[in-house]
Amino acid sequence: MNSNTLHITADAIVEMEKRFRVNFINGLPGFKSLNLVGTICPLGQANLSIVSTVTHFGSDPPLLGYVSRPETEGAVRHTLSNLTETGVYTINHVGRSFYREAHQTSARYPREVSEFDATGLRPIWREGFRPPFVEASAIQMHLTLRDRIDIPANGTVLVLGQVTDVFCREDLLGADGDLDLMRAGTVTGSGLDGYFEAHKLARLSYAKPDEPVREID
Amino acid sequence: MNSNTLHITADAIVEMEKRFRVNFINGLPGFKSLNLVGTICPLGQANLSIVSTVTHFGSDPPLLGYVSRPETEGAVRHTLSNLTETGVYTINHVGRSFYREAHQTSARYPREVSEFDATGLRPIWREGFRPPFVEASAIQMHLTLRDRIDIPANGTVLVLGQVTDVFCREDLLGADGDLDLMRAGTVTGSGLDGYFEAHKLARLSYAKPDEPVREID
Numbered sequence: 001m002n003s004n005t006l007h008i009t010a011d012a013i014v015e016m017e018k019r020f021r022v023n024f025i026n027g028l029p030g031f032k033s034l035n036l037v038g039t040i041c042p043l044g045q046a047n048l049s050i051v052s053t054v055t056h057f058g059s060d061p062p063l064l065g066y067v068s069r070p071e072t073e074g075a076v077r078h079t080l081s082n083l084t085e086t087g088v089y090t091i092n093h094v095g096r097s098f099y100r101e102a103h104q105t106s107a108r109y110p111r112e113v114s115e116f117d118a119t120g121l122r123p124i125w126r127e128g129f130r131p132p133f134v135e136a137s138a139i140q141m142h143l144t145l146r147d148r149i150d151i152p153a154n155g156t157v158l159v160l161g162q163v164t165d166v167f168c169r170e171d172l173l174g175a176d177g178d179l180d181l182m183r184a185g186t187v188t189g190s191g192l193d194g195y196f197e198a199h200k201l202a203r204l205s206y207a208k209p210d211e212p213v214r215e216i217d
Numbered sequence: 218m219n220s221n222t223l224h225i226t227a228d229a230i231v232e233m234e235k236r237f238r239v240n241f242i243n244g245l246p247g248f249k250s251l252n253l254v255g256t257i258c259p260l261g262q263a264n265l266s267i268v269s270t271v272t273h274f275g276s277d278p279p280l281l282g283y284v285s286r287p288e289t290e291g292a293v294r295h296t297l298s299n300l301t302e303t304g305v306y307t308i309n310h311v312g313r314s315f316y317r318e319a320h321q322t323s324a325r326y327p328r329e330v331s332e333f334d335a336t337g338l339r340p341i342w343r344e345g346f347r348p349p350f351v352e353a354s355a356i357q358m359h360l361t362l363r364d365r366i367d368i369p370a371n372g373t374v375l376v377l378g379q380v381t382d383v384f385c386r387e388d389l390l391g392a393d394g395d396l397d398l399m400r401a402g403t404v405t406g407s408g409l410d411g412y413f414e415a416h417k418l419a420r421l422s423y424a425k426p427d428e429p430v431r432e433i434d
Contacts (some may be wrong), residue, residue, distance in 0.1 A: 020394035025276035027396030030291035033247035059242035107424035154275040166225040177237035181246030186246035196415035207324035
């Protein structure tokens with residue numbers, strides 16, 4: 001850090017204009033995963049919602065969580081009510097070729113409008129699965145809802161699901177189980193609205209106290 | 218998707234060799250944030266731990282969460298016990314110039330070894346703050362612990378904290394509050410051990426139902 005280091009205090013954060021604060025705080029985690037959550041309501045209406053909070057909670061069983069705002073109108077709330085009612089949903093990586101359409105799913109469409117129709121993203125209806133997958137997505141998952149965990153600090157809901165099935169291109173899965181997200185065209189996000197592609201620096205060996213890390217692959 | 222699409226079933230995931238499954242499931246969220254969590258134990262020993270699960274939970278108040286394994290030996294567990302005892306910690310973005318040292322903090326050092334000493338990463342001790350910041354990091358935060366939320370599905374712990382102070386270079390903060398993570402040199406991760414730099418595709422305008430998204434900035 002140099003002499004141009006800003007110290008942004010708790011008071012300064014409180015006093016920020018609302019939109020400024022939302023942009024700023026959303027940048028603090030660093031780069032984020034970007035996924036489309038696909039659901040269906042009991043009457044058959046498909047819903048699609050972009051989320052930037054899908055997080056690994058465990059590998060055995062395979063658990064992913066994401067953060068939902070219960071009070072919000074629009075796609076996010078429809079997604080939460082759909083997956084709560086049906087108990088199932090899909091998570092689909094956002095790719096370079098369709099990140100604009102993915103972003104557009106965050107618009108507040110009325111409940112009777114499917115984000116698939118509104119954005120032109122095409123669903124796949126797979127036999128044996130209830131919610132829609134996103135055809136353009138290189139890595140698609142089906143999950144069953146494991147838990148809805150209320151976050152007392154601000155009323156959000158942590159949606160925790162177990163991955164039951166994964167669909168991906170054969171060339172993306174490495175011999176050691178590693179998924180090649182760069183080859184998949186998966187994008188990453190910053191803040192509320194920044195979209196980035198990733199370029200590999202290295203894979204690093206399992207760290208041990210008395211060995212320097214080395215590049216693998 | 219084409220004819221080379223793999224369908225990986227729940228049974229196939231159960232039958233995977235453990236390391237293969239860990240690699241595979243860790244790739245499913247997409248690209249991840251990479252941060253160093255800095256803590257101090259009540260006796261004064263500094264601790265540093267890389268995490269790939271820092272997630273935005275809300276902007277007002279500013280809340281970030283990350284997932285900790287309570288049962289794990291090594292740095293992760295020391296971090297959890299330190300921040301529980303002291304109620305404070307720092308989160309520091311992992312940057313391109315020191316991602317190897319950041320990765321090395323995941324080695325299972327004995328409790329009496331500070332990962333700062335072991336990796337050569339230098340702490341900053343700021344007046345008025347108890348835990349150490351990471352000098353090399355372009356974006357550094359101080360947090361107070363708000364909640365420890367047990368995840369019944371697998372025994373992990375969601376550590377939820379409120380950001381009280383942010384230290385960052387002046388040139389990283391945009392006029393609308395957006396943080397320039399690319400300029401900061403912040404890196405992103407995939408799987409357990411993949412490190413990537415990000416290249417901007419676009420920032421997109423706030424999505425509305427009847428307007429096409431456009432690039433901003």
